[in-house]
Structure formats: structure tokens, C-alpha cells
Amino acid sequence: MNRFAELLDRLVLTPSRNGKLTLLCDYFRQAGDPDRGLALAAITGDLSIAAVKPAMLRALVMERMDPVLFGYSYDYVGDLAETISLVWPEPAEAPRTDAVPTLGDVVARLHAASRSDGPRVIADLLDRLDVSARFAVIKLVTGGLRIGVSARLAKQALADFGKVDVAEIEELWHGLEPPYAALFAWLEGRAPKPEKGARALFRPVMLSNPVGDGDLDRLEPADYAAEWKWDGIRVQVSAEAGLRRLYSRSGDDISGAFPDLVEAMDFDGVIDGELLVGRPPEWTGTFSDLQQRLNRKTVAPKMRAKYPVFVRCYDLLQSSGRDLRPLGFAERRSELERFVAALDPERFDLSPLVPFDDWGHLDRLRKGPPHPVVEGVMIKERRSPYLAGRPKGPWFKWKRDPYTVDAVLMYAQRGHGKRSSYYSDYTFGVWAGPEETPELVPVGKAYFGFTDEELRRIDKYVRDNTIERFGPVRSVRADRQSGLVLEVAFEGLNRSQRHRSGVAMRFPRIARLRWDKPPSEADRIETLQALLD
CATH class of the missing domain: 1.10.3260.10 (DNA ligase, ATP-dependent, N-terminal domain)
Incomplete structure (x- = not known):
């Protein structure tokens, strides 16, 4: 021990x-x-x-x-x-x-x-x-170690220990059980590789790299295909020999939360796609709608009816026992089109390709997507095989530029682990109500985006300006004359009945500390509401 x-x-x-x-x-x-x-x-x-x-x-x-x-x-x-x-x-x-x-x-x-x-x-x-x-x-x-080690990193350590590719570990993983004696015996060269006896196993996903400065200048547009990047959760749909499994991108089995989708997996193959709420093609819900279905042990019929889920299909990794990953993207795409055509259209639809002439044209399309649930474009080399991990070059993601808003710090909470002695989790708000007597309403919470030095400065500000304490949470001075303005970046906005402001941010983070800006000049709720309309 x-x-x-x-x-x-x-x-x-x-x-x-x-x-x-x-x-x-x-x-x-x-x-x-x-x-x-x-x-x-x-x-x-x-x-x-x-x-x-x-x-x-x-x-x-x-x-x-x-x-x-x-x-x-x-x-x-x-x-x-x-x-x-x-x-x-x-x-x-x-x-x-x-x-x-x-x-x-x-x-x-x-x-x-x-x-x-x-x-x-x-x-x-x-x-x-x-x-x-x-x-x-x-x-x-x-069960909450909080030691800065993800399941993926632990599997990479196993691969390094046994001098094998991490993709081999991930393909075996769901057919193994603790304490993994057969796995260690193989990695130490004392026994053969464990057989993949289980069916509908997880296949390691292929990930993209964000478009950086100059990345596209070296690429020929004709060699790449583009498709919309939808704001759901990446999933892998695996059905084999009568066994059906729905996996998250990290390989977690989430089948139990989506019985309505599992019921429609009447095929033999492995699909890579995006889990969304809606009824294609008429309606695609927001990520906030999808959150109503996430992490549930049981799903009531009423919930299934109000928030039906489907998969927007990006890629086909296996069909009738045939491994398609060595094929180029264009060949797999043709296979995918034929495969999806035979599936339940209420549960599976095809992610459309986005025609473009050059990178400038695609940039304009990226900035003005046809649907609010689109968060950018994916760029995929037509000849690229499906490779586990994040290889540099074949796939890129070009996300829509983040939104920003100036908000006022309202509450601060102690962090965890090495941040447990700092106030590092921040709730912020914007102004609402009459111009003469406005009040702050919370619109989000963020705990990253700042440097260690900035964390120390904010922590000191919180301690020096605390007006109330609620256990590990402090309320800080925040009015028209006194307060810390935070420039907050976020990916999108949803309507929310759970928040008094009526809005909920997607992936908020601190972009900049505005020590120079008076709190009276922070944004109003109408600025955010306009993004919803």
C-alpha cells in the first residue's frame, strides 16, 4: 500500500x-x-x-x-x-x-x-x-484520484512499458478486466498477446490538429475535403455479432444512457460520428439540449421523446467484419454513404461535405455557418487512412472564432489539489435591469485561462475584497464603482431555465484580466441575448 x-x-x-x-x-x-x-x-x-x-x-x-x-x-x-x-x-x-x-x-x-x-x-x-x-x-x-493522469495517459504508460503502440492497448482494453495479469504478462514478453475475444470493441479514434498560422499555406485545397464541425459529443457506434456498444471518444461505454439509439443499431459495423439531439433533417438541438441526456443511469420515456438523440456520421471504420481504416478518407466516405443509406434515418444521418474553392472561401464559410450548432469546419486529406491519435497533417479543425464578453467577478471558490490554498474558481456576471439601477446577474464560471502569477493576483484581490463567506466560497465586492472585470472567451451560448440570467455559456475561460476597466463599463445581458436571436 x-x-x-x-x-x-x-x-x-x-x-x-x-x-x-x-x-x-x-x-x-x-x-x-x-x-x-x-x-x-x-x-x-x-x-x-x-x-x-x-x-x-x-x-x-x-x-x-x-x-x-x-x-x-x-x-x-x-x-x-x-x-x-x-x-x-x-x-x-x-x-x-x-x-x-x-x-x-x-x-x-x-x-x-x-x-x-x-x-x-x-x-x-x-x-x-x-x-x-x-x-x-x-x-x-x-474514485476521484485527481492526480493529473487521464486514462489515455495511463494507457500510454503501459505502451511505453511494453514497447508497443498505444493503439494496441486501446483496442484490447474493453476485453480485459482488472488486475490485467494477462496484459502485463504480454507486455513483459512472458505470454502471447491477449486475444480480442470480446465483440464490439472500441477502436482508438483519430483526432485533428487546430489550424495554426501558415498551416494552410502549405496545403493544396484540392487534396482536402471539408465538413461541418458539429457541437455535440464525438462517439463511436460499434455493433458486431449482435452486441451493440456506444463509446465516448475516450473509450467509455455510454450505451446505458442512450437506449433509444442502441435499439436502432441494427447493423454490423463501426461508425465514427457526432452524438446530437434532434430529428434530422428538420431539427438539430443545441449542446444544452444534449446535456439533458448525458450521464443518466435511466432515461424516462418522456425524456426520450423530448430529447431524441441521433448520430451524424463522419466515418466508417469497419463494415461486416472488414477493417476499413487503412483505406483513404475518400474511399471510406463512399463506403459510409452506402452504409448510412440503409440505416434508420431518424437515428443516423450523413455529415454533409462542404464544397469550397480555396482556403479564403472556406474561411468565409467557417465564419458564417448555416446552423447555430456548427462550431467550425473539419479539413481532411482525401488520401488519409484512419490513424489512431493526433497525427500532424491529415486532419485539421478550424473552429469559429470565440466570442468574448467583459464580465465582473462576483464569487470565488477554493480550488482542489495543488490549487486548494487559492481561490481559483470564478463566477462572473454582467449587468441587467434599468440603466440607473442595474444589478449583476451570473452568466458563467471559469477556472482556467490565467497564469500562475495572475492566479496569485486574483487570489489576493479576492481576500482583500471579500464581503461574505459561504464555506469555501467568497462573495467579493462588485458594484458600479468597485470590482474586477474579466474578459471571458466562450464558444457559444444556450438558453437556460436553470440560470437567473437565462443564458449558459459553452467552454468559458478567462481570456484577459481587465484591471484597467471600471466595472460600470462591463457588458449588459442584452449583449448576450443578442447572440441567441
């Missing part, structure tokens, strides 16, 4: 991607089975502990200390696992170092525990461990 705890500590404190990869590879090399496989499952989000929940942990710690003191501690630290690991009372007798359980021992005990037995088991474990190992156990059971 101590080795896993040390790994988490070092990953949190290592900012560089290559540094994290090195730490993971070293751990895979030094830790034995099943510990390394269980650690991998925890990092990728594939390890579930049913017997312990966050509310149970809170109850346990408040049985051992004053609840008010715990509340103050949690407010200061900002992370539940770190707070509990620090304030948990030390046992009367120090635990013996030779009695520290392994990660495999801990997981086995937790998996064997029932809900009623869970509090006793987790309390016994926390009594036997030091601060770092307690932190690791709590992170393990709550």
Missing part, C-alpha cells in the same frame, strides 16, 4: 507529462501482480468499491472529532481525502511497518465487505496506515 501511496504523491507533485509517464512505468516494473493492475484500474476509473461512500467517510471522521472543527479543516484544505487523512486520530499504538497491507490486500478486504460492514473495515484500515497511505485508500474508495 505504501508503494501505491508514494506513486500518488509523486504523480500529484510532478507537472510534466513525461515525468508522469516515467513514474508509471517504474511502478509497473517494480510492483508485482495484482497490485500494479489494481493501481492501473484505479487510475483509469475501472475499479469500483461499493461498500464505502463519501458520506460514510464523513460520518466516521465526525464520530472522532468535533464536526465544526472538521468543517473548518475541510474548508481550509479543500479536498476530502486529504482532510480526513490528516485529521484521522493516530492509534494508541503505532502500526508495525511489517503489518502494512498491500494494495491487493486492501482491495480484497473492501470488495469482501458489505455495506453494513464497510464502516468497520475502512476504519480499521485507516487506523493501521500512515497519512500518505490513508490518503491513497480514501482516494481509492471515492
Whole structure:
């Protein structure tokens, strides 16, 4: 357990991607089975502990200390696992170092525990461990490691460890289960590659690069095709031998949230496309409409009827067992057109190509798309095979220029992890109401877009200008004469009944700090409302 705890500590404190990869590879090399496989499952989000929940942990710690003191501690630290690991009372007798359980021992005990037995088991474990190992156990059971390692990065570390292509790992992944003993045996050269026995597996997606300065000058327009970039979520639709799966771009199985789409997957193939709400071709809903369907364990008939989903098809990766990825985009496109023509038109439609004469022509089309749910154009080399990852050159995304608005900082909340001592999550608003007596209404929240030095300046401003406190949240001075103006960039705007302002921003981030601008000159709600009309 101590080795896993040390790994988490070092990953949190290592900012560089290559540094994290090195730490993971070293751990895979030094830790034995099943510990390394269980650690991998925890990092990728594939390890579930049913017997312990966050509310149970809170109850346990408040049985051992004053609840008010715990509340103050949690407010200061900002992370539940770190707070509990620090304030948990030390046992009367120090635990013996030779009695520290392994990660495999801990997981086995937790998996064997029932809900009623869970509090006793987790309390016994926390009594036997030091601060770092307690932190690791709590992170393990709550499932939110927050160590700056994505599932994709963990798979890349596996590929580096075994000196194989990460695409091989991703294609095998959904047919494997923790603690991945067969996978590690193959990567160490002790056993053959695990067979892809499972059906309807995830295929690693091909990603694009944003258009940079001068990128298009070196390219011949006739060699590329263009299509609209729709503002939904990228998905992979996989149906094989009667098994049907819907995957997110990162390979998460999201089939359960979209039973209406899965019912229509009456084919044998793998489609790459965009999940949207609507009834093609008459209506395509906004991302806000799509959010009504995301992350739901069950979907009521009323929800299915009000927010029907469909896939706008971009590419065809497999058809009737035939792998089409080595073909060029133009050939796959022809296959896709024939394939989609035989599918349910209410659930699958073809993403149209965008004819253009030159890059200037395409730029004008990009800036004036035909539909508000279009966020730009995709540019794809006609001869390009479907390659996993983000190869430079074959595919580009040319997004619509972001919108900007000047807003006033209203609330600030403590961050998490290495930002837990800073106020780094900001809620901002614009003016509404009569010109003589306007009031600020919140329109969004952002927590990135600024440098470390700017974060320190904003944090000091928040502390110096706090007028109210609500746990980890502070309300700051914000009126016509006093306040911090933030230039906020965002990708789009949706109507929202959940927000008092009536609008919700897509991907807001801090573009610039306007220390020079008085809050009275910030934008009004009418500026945002005009974007909706």
C-alpha cells in the first residue's frame, strides 16, 4: 500500500507529462501482480468499491472529532481525502511497518465487505496506515484520484512499458478486466498477446490538429475535403455479432444512457460520428439540449421523446467484419454513404461535405455557418487512412472564432489539489435591469485561462475584497464603482431555465484580466441575448 501511496504523491507533485509517464512505468516494473493492475484500474476509473461512500467517510471522521472543527479543516484544505487523512486520530499504538497491507490486500478486504460492514473495515484500515497511505485508500474508495493522469495517459504508460503502440492497448482494453495479469504478462514478453475475444470493441479514434498560422499555406485545397464541425459529443457506434456498444471518444461505454439509439443499431459495423439531439433533417438541438441526456443511469420515456438523440456520421471504420481504416478518407466516405443509406434515418444521418474553392472561401464559410450548432469546419486529406491519435497533417479543425464578453467577478471558490490554498474558481456576471439601477446577474464560471502569477493576483484581490463567506466560497465586492472585470472567451451560448440570467455559456475561460476597466463599463445581458436571436 505504501508503494501505491508514494506513486500518488509523486504523480500529484510532478507537472510534466513525461515525468508522469516515467513514474508509471517504474511502478509497473517494480510492483508485482495484482497490485500494479489494481493501481492501473484505479487510475483509469475501472475499479469500483461499493461498500464505502463519501458520506460514510464523513460520518466516521465526525464520530472522532468535533464536526465544526472538521468543517473548518475541510474548508481550509479543500479536498476530502486529504482532510480526513490528516485529521484521522493516530492509534494508541503505532502500526508495525511489517503489518502494512498491500494494495491487493486492501482491495480484497473492501470488495469482501458489505455495506453494513464497510464502516468497520475502512476504519480499521485507516487506523493501521500512515497519512500518505490513508490518503491513497480514501482516494481509492471515492474514485476521484485527481492526480493529473487521464486514462489515455495511463494507457500510454503501459505502451511505453511494453514497447508497443498505444493503439494496441486501446483496442484490447474493453476485453480485459482488472488486475490485467494477462496484459502485463504480454507486455513483459512472458505470454502471447491477449486475444480480442470480446465483440464490439472500441477502436482508438483519430483526432485533428487546430489550424495554426501558415498551416494552410502549405496545403493544396484540392487534396482536402471539408465538413461541418458539429457541437455535440464525438462517439463511436460499434455493433458486431449482435452486441451493440456506444463509446465516448475516450473509450467509455455510454450505451446505458442512450437506449433509444442502441435499439436502432441494427447493423454490423463501426461508425465514427457526432452524438446530437434532434430529428434530422428538420431539427438539430443545441449542446444544452444534449446535456439533458448525458450521464443518466435511466432515461424516462418522456425524456426520450423530448430529447431524441441521433448520430451524424463522419466515418466508417469497419463494415461486416472488414477493417476499413487503412483505406483513404475518400474511399471510406463512399463506403459510409452506402452504409448510412440503409440505416434508420431518424437515428443516423450523413455529415454533409462542404464544397469550397480555396482556403479564403472556406474561411468565409467557417465564419458564417448555416446552423447555430456548427462550431467550425473539419479539413481532411482525401488520401488519409484512419490513424489512431493526433497525427500532424491529415486532419485539421478550424473552429469559429470565440466570442468574448467583459464580465465582473462576483464569487470565488477554493480550488482542489495543488490549487486548494487559492481561490481559483470564478463566477462572473454582467449587468441587467434599468440603466440607473442595474444589478449583476451570473452568466458563467471559469477556472482556467490565467497564469500562475495572475492566479496569485486574483487570489489576493479576492481576500482583500471579500464581503461574505459561504464555506469555501467568497462573495467579493462588485458594484458600479468597485470590482474586477474579466474578459471571458466562450464558444457559444444556450438558453437556460436553470440560470437567473437565462443564458449558459459553452467552454468559458478567462481570456484577459481587465484591471484597467471600471466595472460600470462591463457588458449588459442584452449583449448576450443578442447572440441567441
